[in-house]
Amino acid sequence: MTVSKTAEKSSEKSADSAKVRKDAAEPQAEALQLGELSEQLGYVLKRAQLKVFENFLRCMASLQLTPAQFSVLLLVEKNPGRNQTEIASTLGILRPNFVAMLDNLESRDLCARIRSTNDRRSHILVLTDKGKAVLARAKKLVATKHEARLNDLLGQANREALLAMLSKIANEF
């Protein structure tokens, strides 16, 4: 659907000097018609998703956590003792792509790989103390700055209804 996050350079130019504004004669240059696009669920879904991620990143700027990283920390916390393949696959991350991600989190001392004694091929994933602390702060930031703002915009009941419908699409479509 396309939709990116460009910055809309506000070219105001602060004019209004000795020159007359040519408003009246302007043949309505701007204002494109979206048309049926605004009825396409995929299009609106993508735009909404980009907005939500964008806001998430702003809320997490102090912790430097991306949505993907946050989801990994959440899942490792909830499922201690699992290996890379298990964590990655339930998040829809392919194992090869998960390696660099873990390298990053581990280099920041947020989580650790531990060689399993049962199966010496696999790495058990755990949060470090720092990882637990950062995740706790992240949860608070998300709850108070991110999800709370969605509640303000939609209302509690609508937000839950939205979540339910999106879950249905994600799981049953």
Added chain:
Amino acid sequence: MTVSKTAEKSSEKSADSAKVRKDAAEPQAEALQLGELSEQLGYVLKRAQLKVFENFLRCMASLQLTPAQFSVLLLVEKNPGRNQTEIASTLGILRPNFVAMLDNLESRDLCARIRSTNDRRSHILVLTDKGKAVLARAKKLVATKHEARLNDLLGQANREALLAMLSKIANEF
């Protein structure tokens, strides 16, 4: 949030031969707990968006149109006589990235760039006859196979409510 579209290799192995299944003794290996992840709007939003795009691509396989290409054709049809910058920016596409996209559509004879006589820098975009025909077929496919399936899943009223909430997020968040 992560979420990709991997194919879930169904490793069934059709065993059940002379070997006994070790179900009982199995220490419940699978089944990760999603936990708070399933309450994170961004996570569910992303997963739903991937599912919707995936289904869109399947429905459009015969026409070989991506969601982004479809949105371009729709917008050009609704706004004839606009140039690349205008079409690209309302879709959130950066001008440099729009060039290859148009090269593709133009090479398939779906749309055409026409040098404007007013401003010889800009290219006016129009759909070719083939482009109009393909877009018409695409619309039908989307309506009957794609959006209809979402109606079946959510119900008409819910689908509209979903669209309204997503639009609100996309525009006011």
Added chain:
DNA sequence: GATAATTGTTATGGACCATATCAAATATCG
């Protein structure tokens, strides 16, 4: 004990996104 499967990893290529830069054309303004 030979063969197959799994785990983490590397390498690699594609798709998408973003910035800087350019030539041609136009707009702006002294």
Added chain:
DNA sequence: CGATATTTGATATGGTCCATAACAATTATC
């Protein structure tokens, strides 16, 4: 008018994310 700035389409380039193939070490299978 003419110098300067801006706009348009385009190229080059780099980053991120996603996907596949292949590999060594380890384990499972038979």
